Amino acid sequence: MGTFSKIAIVGTGAIGGYYGGKLMRAGTDVRFLAKSDLSALQSRGLTIELPDETFTLRPVQAYSAAAEIGPCDLVIVSLKATANNVLTEVIPPLLHERTVLLTLENGLGSDELLAERFGAERVVGGLCFICVNRTAPGVVWCMHPGSISLAEFGRPAGARLLELVALFNRAGVKAVAGDNLSELRWKKLVWNVPFNGLSIAAGGVTTDRIVGNPLLELEARALMREIATAAAVFGHQIPPEFIEKQVSSTKTMGAYKPSSLIDYLSKREVEVEAIWGEPLRRARDAGVEMPRLSLLYALLKQLTAIT
């Protein structure tokens, strides 16, 4: 498919497995870098379960080291943010002069990290609005495929971004081009900060328990307003209607477990810095206090350290 004919997936979990699998099924040369799922991918392939179909890709090109994959046109970074320390080692063997790095990681920080280490011009960010879980090694269950928003790091959308959008669309993934990556990330935090955070801090509860509890719903809204106030300092306008929509749509989601709650309950690392720590620090550096986020962050650090 022209520009993006060879693709590496760095981090084959739910997100990497799902998008990599969709792209591979559409005919792209996709190489999966995997750790815990490596032998399952090599022996049984990659299975993707969707609401209306299940398909297995086999064989899949799964590797344990980036050097075995070599330079790619596109590298999709779908690690957990807590594993970013491996990027220094993993990315270089995958690069040629025009390799694009697309990070699908949660929260704030991965765009800047990739830009600093490997060049800002390579970096594109993606925000995944999807419900997907890895249910077993090499098996990904996607309850709701949703969509992916893509935007260049620090630049408006251009020809390259539109090609990326087309690549995903051809693979059956609804993709949308955005012009402001930072704004998209702050907008996603409006949901992730309260719901991922309160679901853990309120004792491990699903989102319906948050929007079904008047006090917690008020706190979720107040956290959202803190995010909007901080985002405004960075030039991003998040209107009250956007906050309303986050609350009302959450009320339709039922007993949903945010990804951080799943990590927490499974005693896996929670992306505390990317989702809560980094926004708090950026706002503080810009002179904005976020008292509720500050308390929530401190509680989550302690709660996730215990686990």
Next chain:
Amino acid sequence: MGTFSKIAIVGTGAIGGYYGGKLMRAGTDVRFLAKSDLSALQSRGLTIELPDETFTLRPVQAYSAAAEIGPCDLVIVSLKATANNVLTEVIPPLLHERTVLLTLENGLGSDELLAERFGAERVVGGLCFICVNRTAPGVVWCMHPGSISLAEFGRPAGARLLELVALFNRAGVKAVAGDNLSELRWKKLVWNVPFNGLSIAAGGVTTDRIVGNPLLELEARALMREIATAAAVFGHQIPPEFIEKQVSSTKTMGAYKPSSLIDYLSKREVEVEAIWGEPLRRARDAGVEMPRLSLLYALLKQLTAIT
């Protein structure tokens, strides 16, 4: 012993058992109203364990109904704040014209409740700076006797308060007269709000884990400043040095379990309204926002409802 010759203890738990026992041992006629500990008190008496001695009082006058006790000169209210609904029924049989009601309950609300129902002129408040647990029915373990601060409700100290102080002092309880009950209560909240609250919300941790975690210590201080800001609106000055002292003295306390944490871990009711809800509402009614307390209160309501 003049004025306070017959005393009723309403709520014979750790606090009621300890002070009632000390007063009884000093020769005062003390009647204990008890529920779960009634038969133990009647059969085995009341045992008080102190760092330097253990003594058992037997027989003790323990009753299941206030009517059996009849009018007293002093009624010490040492219920948990969550049990205050019984006061309407329990107090009237204990009253004569000049009966004094001394509430030793935590947080805010019991002074006003007793004043509204039984007359403000009867009410005295006490703040217990003590480490005491009820370890078995009729057995109270006091690790640190500390002191008790007494103050009239809405009035400066007078002859009656000094008599009360003398009563406690004669019984070997260090008692101090204060002139401003409301200020004493807000000052006590400066410790109770952060440490009782964070010990639960941070996953059931002792206070050393709070002052030993830089992020949580900062949050504890920030909560204390919220309390001081609210208290100032009610005319009470709580200086920064007072906050410093709370933190530094907590650092010497080791792995201390605040009373609310003990309640929480024992799946007993936690005094969420008296300690967190009521200060938050009073501040809000006075136009003061307390964002961290607001979030902490909402989390505690949910966490203690689960238990």
